[in-house]
Amino acid sequence: MTFETLGLHTSILRAIADSGYTEPTSVQVQAVPAAIAGRDLLVSSQTGSGKTAAFMLPALHKFASAADSIDVSAADKTPNQERQSARSRGERPRFQAAKPKMLVLTPTRELALQVTTATEKYSAYSRKIKAVSILGGMPYPKQMQLLSRNPEILVATPGRLIDHMESGKIDFSELEILVLDEADRMLDMGFIDDIEKIVAATPETRQTMLFSATLDGVVGNMARRITKDPMIIQIAGSATKHENITQKVHFVDDLSHKNRMLDHLLRDASVDQAVVFTATKRDADTIADRLNIAGFAAAALHGDMHQGARNRTLDALRRGQVRVLVATDVAARGIDVPAITHVFNYDLPKFPEDYVHRIGRTGRAGRNGVAISLVNHAEGINVKRIERFTKQLIPVDVIEGFEPKKSAVASRSTARKPGGWKPGDARSSGTGYGNSNGNSNSNGNSSKPGQRTFSKPNSPSASSGSRSEGSGSGGGYKGSNSRFGDANGNRRSFGDR
Numbered sequence: 001m002t003f004e005t006l007g008l009h010t011s012i013l014r015a016i017a018d019s020g021y022t023e024p025t026s027v028q029v030q031a032v033p034a035a036i037a038g039r040d041l042l043v044s045s046q047t048g049s050g051k052t053a054a055f056m057l058p059a060l061h062k063f064a065s066a067a068d069s070i071d072v073s074a075a076d077k078t079p080n081q082e083r084q085s086a087r088s089r090g091e092r093p094r095f096q097a098a099k100p101k102m103l104v105l106t107p108t109r110e111l112a113l114q115v116t117t118a119t120e121k122y123s124a125y126s127r128k129i130k131a132v133s134i135l136g137g138m139p140y141p142k143q144m145q146l147l148s149r150n151p152e153i154l155v156a157t158p159g160r161l162i163d164h165m166e167s168g169k170i171d172f173s174e175l176e177i178l179v180l181d182e183a184d185r186m187l188d189m190g191f192i193d194d195i196e197k198i199v200a201a202t203p204e205t206r207q208t209m210l211f212s213a214t215l216d217g218v219v220g221n222m223a224r225r226i227t228k229d230p231m232i233i234q235i236a237g238s239a240t241k242h243e244n245i246t247q248k249v250h251f252v253d254d255l256s257h258k259n260r261m262l263d264h265l266l267r268d269a270s271v272d273q274a275v276v277f278t279a280t281k282r283d284a285d286t287i288a289d290r291l292n293i294a295g296f297a298a299a300a301l302h303g304d305m306h307q308g309a310r311n312r313t314l315d316a317l318r319r320g321q322v323r324v325l326v327a328t329d330v331a332a333r334g335i336d337v338p339a340i341t342h343v344f345n346y347d348l349p350k351f352p353e354d355y356v357h358r359i360g361r362t363g364r365a366g367r368n369g370v371a372i373s374l375v376n377h378a379e380g381i382n383v384k385r386i387e388r389f390t391k392q393l394i395p396v397d398v399i400e401g402f403e404p405k406k407s408a409v410a411s412r413s414t415a416r417k418p419g420g421w422k423p424g425d426a427r428s429s430g431t432g433y434g435n436s437n438g439n440s441n442s443n444g445n446s447s448k449p450g451q452r453t454f455s456k457p458n459s460p461s462a463s464s465g466s467r468s469e470g471s472g473s474g475g476g477y478k479g480s481n482s483r484f485g486d487a488n489g490n491r492r493s494f495g496d497r
């Protein structure tokens, strides 16, 4: 399959060629023709699957095709032109609300900026297509200036967008396409009311495309409410299972053991760039400081930082000036830097979905990556939850000289529940306890052969281990609803306002 066969406008094909894409990804193969045909889409796919192009290319195709048939001289004046005309007539210019044709809602500022950058790339040869980001943390005057250019495409986080809608700066009466990117995440962050309000302000005639890691539960309910006869696209495989990412767990005894192990792992020559995830913003700062003192080019990224500082840090990461980014979940969501070879979970995430998003920061654009979780013995239960969610077993690894005092078997067995994996779940994923080569890990640190604490899946001990680890009735991860901090969705971060 080629991009030409998807029927895209020549200006977009040119931009795709410049991007170096030779063939569409599977989400693009399925989504692009359906979206060009005007269908609503519900797409289950991860960041890293090429989903931005899957919704942006058909939208740009539509705008480029419409522009071909418009007499440019007869086109409406932009609000800026209207203001200039009013001034030249000696009248006081009125503020004209922006009337975008497309709105992309994203959970975080970083993802919004990334979508805007991708849009600029894909629309490099499209006449008269402007895309702007409307984000929390950005000065209002700057945003007013961007809106006054009457951009065709708005990429926004929900909170700030609502502010502009309520003050009459944006009018969605001419909106043609609405995209909800990482919809599950937006709901996790408590944006449901804002999303409902935004959707209600758009015309019924719009085309709606919703992208989410899952289409179950609350996301599925909302998706069905806001779409009409949608085409459902489920992208499984490596993008979801992250088959190109080597995952492992290292058990640690205490904080000092964890810090020593992290330093050791970061010094490995195979680490090009890395993201270290922490549970709290304060830890992100502290660990970044500690790593800098230890000689790493490290920087923190979290929601308490001003947008300008966050952008500067991400730019430095992209340019390779920052080698180790120490980040919290929300801040790091959607980061797309191909040179990130390793992700370290200094703290495990609170929710299994976040694990999937975290490890997806490496192994970008078809490369391989390594994701290592540093886990204390009491956290074995959380590893189990992640394994149940991803339906993959994460091998435990031990580095010579960094062996934990307590056996990893004991740590994991405390987490086991009655029940079991569904037949084939773990085995078909090709992973299992013990790594596949049985001795060395892929970042070059040699594990001691025979020191594996778990045996391979087809061994009797692993079978019994597997059987005892399923989603027992008590205490396990309970599906998408448990993502919400409480019944009112109070997990929302107000950092995006």
Ligand code: AMP
Residues within 6 Å of the ligand: 020, 021, 022, 023, 024, 025, 028, 046, 047, 048, 049, 050, 051, 052, 053, 336, 364, 365
């Ligand atoms: P996304 O899932 O949209 O975050 O995209 C993940 C990465 O894949 C980005 O770096 C894109 O530039 C890249 N990408 C998207 N589509 C293609 C394609 N057809 N071929 C190669 N890379 C792609």
